[in-house]
Amino acid sequence: MGEVTQICYRTRDLEATARAMTEIERVGPFYMAEFPLKDLVYRGMTVDYGMLSVAFAYRGHLQIELVQAPAGMPSCYSEVLYNRREALHHVYVKSAERYDLIIERHAGFGEELVYHGLAGEDGIRFGFIDARARLGHFIEVLETDRMTGSSAAIFDLYARMETEAGKWDGSRPMRSLSELI
Numbered sequence: 001m002g003e004v005t006q007i008c009y010r011t012r013d014l015e016a017t018a019r020a021m022t023e024i025e026r027v028g029p030f031y032m033a034e035f036p037l038k039d040l041v042y043r044g045m046t047v048d049y050g051m052l053s054v055a056f057a058y059r060g061h062l063q064i065e066l067v068q069a070p071a072g073m074p075s076c077y078s079e080v081l082y083n084r085r086e087a088l089h090h091v092y093v094k095s096a097e098r099y100d101l102i103i104e105r106h107a108g109f110g111e112e113l114v115y116h117g118l119a120g121e122d123g124i125r126f127g128f129i130d131a132r133a134r135l136g137h138f139i140e141v142l143e144t145d146r147m148t149g150s151s152a153a154i155f156d157l158y159a160r161m162e163t164e165a166g167k168w169d170g171s172r173p174m175r176s177l178s179e180l181i
Contacts, residue, residue: 006092008065008140010077015174017066017086018055022173027064029168030055031161033177040117042075049073055174056158058165063092063158076115076128076138090128090138099125099143106131106139114138122151157181 011017014032022028034051041047055066067089069077080087095102103113106129115138116127125143132138147155160180 002094002096004091005061005094006063006065006140008067008089008091009086010080010089011066011068011086012071012081013085014053014055014066014068018057018174021057021064021066022170025059026170027057027059027165028170028173029164030057030066030174031177031180032174035119037117037119038123040115042115045074047073047075049075056161056177058162061162063161076130080132080137088137090140092140092142094144095141096145098145099127099141102141103127103129109134111139113141120151120154122146122149124151 009017018028018030018032022030032053032055034053036051037049040049049070052070053068057064066086067077069075077089080089107113111129111131111134113127114130116125118124119126124146127141128138129141130138157177157180164180
């Protein structure tokens with residue numbers, strides 16, 4: 001397994017959480033976007049969330065992701081909030097290991113894939129393993145071995161975000177992801 005490259009917080013209010021993180025933790029700027037996901041399955045049920053609102057920022061090489069999943073719908077995102085506005089949701093561990101092998105290994109230890117689907121035009125598989133009993137959060141897995149060409153373009157955007165964060169002076173703490181495209 002590789003290094004943790006992302007920490008994600010689930011929030012009820014994406015802009016308020018991003019604003020607080022820029023003011024308190026000095027993380028930023030946050031790049032806001034909406035992503036379509038398809039063929040979603042949550043705990044064995046097919047779900048459709050439409051567009052998923054997210055924001056990304058960097059602290060050094062660590063990506064901070066904020067996710068505001070649709071309210072009032074069952075999702076792994078809502079499983080961590082309880083009465084809070086935001087909560088740690090998942091970490092992403094960069095890995096060259098095959099997607100299915102990661103899922104199988106965690107399943108062997110009782111940590112099941114509770115949410116999965118396809119992202120991007122190439123249908124790259126992603127999923128969330130429930131490691132809350134052991135670690136207190138989910139683990140995101142991504143089919144990175146298939147991410148080439150347009151699928152891998154997201155990593156170029158992440159690199160640009162990281163560069164911008166390194167020279168960020170505190171101005172314009174919230175921006176559109178389209179500014180980097």
